Amino acid sequence: MAFLLSQVGAHAARRFAERVSAIGLSAPEAGLMGQIAAAPGISQQALAEHVCILPSRIVALIDGLQAKSLVERRASSEDRRSYALHLTERGRQMLGDMWRIAAEHEEGLCAALSRAERAQLAELCRRIADQQGLTPGVHPGFKQL
Amino acid sequence: MAFLLSQVGAHAARRFAERVSAIGLSAPEAGLMGQIAAAPGISQQALAEHVCILPSRIVALIDGLQAKSLVERRASSEDRRSYALHLTERGRQMLGDMWRIAAEHEEGLCAALSRAERAQLAELCRRIADQQGLTPGVHPGFKQL
DNA sequence: TATTGTTATACTCTATAACTATA
């Protein structure tokens, strides 16, 4: 059963990655944009700690998002060492597309289940996630150790 | 919800990998040993196709398992190009340990759920897996394209 | 002295193509 969960989960992640690649995003990029939207002005270090990615990887990911004009690094007012990360207008539009794609993905993935069954599945997964200490909204795919 | 599934699934995979590493196996190695046990004498090509790993990666994985004396490559009687893969006696013992670890893992992962709820979760996941065309026992973690 | 962002580096995983020996 643990295998089954892992199997379905990996399949879901893979299909989502395929879908968002259509708008030029990788899954980690999409996840990071969601986190920045949820905490505008966050620093790279704080973001790295929150999603458990190494700071060196954050740099590369933000570089990519900045090159696509989806995220901007603003100078922080308090600490001249750090940046305040924000989505650009284009980034916000892209995030909207991303959520539309996520909804389609969800619909496709759960096609075999009724609404009631989907709610039931969500509740069981949520109970496991809570008990296992998973941070809501943070994918363990990025996690060292 | 798709995200939740992927999150819990990735967590499950990660914890399993940590657990089997205690007996010196990686998760792909453990999976491959299970497949060989289920189809003794299978060739590397057939194995590669079945689990959707590239033949070149199979070579490296089987090299590793052979170096640990868990798998042996016997000469095929029909086709001198191909090998027939078998678990060694030590490999069978190791697979037993692996199943014990998998059972512990399952118990730990589902600690938040009652027996009835686990069965319910398994059934819902199985329905998704069937409808999505996932091969039972084959993890999409190894899958190109 | 410690911290933020960054670069350099290494190791694994994954993917492609080319080679060899058989068929």
Add this chain to the structure above:
DNA sequence: TATAGTTATAGAGTATAACAATA
């Protein structure tokens, strides 16, 4: 000519350490 196994190689992803600017 096609196939099984193999090798070489290149590209991601991930981890470590070290560096410059600032605190």
